[in-house]
Amino acid sequence: MGTDRLVVVGDRFEEFLANPGTIAASRLRADELGERELVAGQGLSGRLLAELAKHWDVPAPARRELTHKRSDENVLIGEPSPVDGVWTAPLVLDERNEVLADHITGQHVPAVALIEAARQMWTAVTELGYPPDGPSRFVIEQLGSRFDTFVFPLPATVRYRLIAHEQGPVGQRFHASLAISQRGVVAAEFDVNYRVIAGKLSAKQEAMAARQALTEVRSTSDSVMEESRS
């Protein structure tokens, strides 16, 4: 029966853990659960998920290189796969990740974590489905977001739908829409335009812009700088 399910959640979601039917990850003893069905909520480490996977059907985090992160705990999604033209991945939040580390208010997953999960999703889908020829940089040109309802530390899904893709002389351009759903309801939506540019070219563009900005600041009078800050 559904009511027998126990939802395991990371300890840092302490207000959510006051709800019946939840258990903190640190208190979980798999051998004491018997036949009870377990649901992996959010806030669990990759190591714990791997342990749970021996007994239950739980998601696993994506390889970190797909998301352009250097630390395992900062990966927020599972590995995306295409289903009927839409790429899908589970939301897999480790409570130690950089966006949750100092920003949990109340019982829900903060919006900033969902934005980063969306960024990881379009990055991973691009790496898997449209791999760049060599070292590249991903550059956001436009990002719109909308948050319709709370996302709680429960299972959730991230979906990526490609709207347009163009291969140009300086790299690839993408337009995509993404949605994060929980219990079958879309909770957050994103519309993004981004480019994948050869690393050498992007670094040169950035270096020229940085020198230009620095030169302007160094040659601008204090009164003008003060005006720009107001």
Add this chain to the structure above:
Amino acid sequence: MLTNAQVRTTVHEVVTDLLLETQPEPPALTGREELHTLGLSSLTLARLVIELEAAIGVDPFASDVVISDVRSLDDLVTVYERGLAASTA
């Protein structure tokens, strides 16, 4: 070492090649064109600098020059002529 005339020709050729990617019939360049009127984005300018470094052997924008110093195509040619002269001085 390239002569100033060769530097000018090289700059004009590379700019024309870049314009051809987005314009089927780019204008014949005189040198008086302002860079922003040619429709070169910051990314295309970065590509121009990379390609000119490969062709001429110097990148004046790496140390001495910022892009706002260059208004016209003639200015760009001058920057490369000076950069090349400085590199061999």
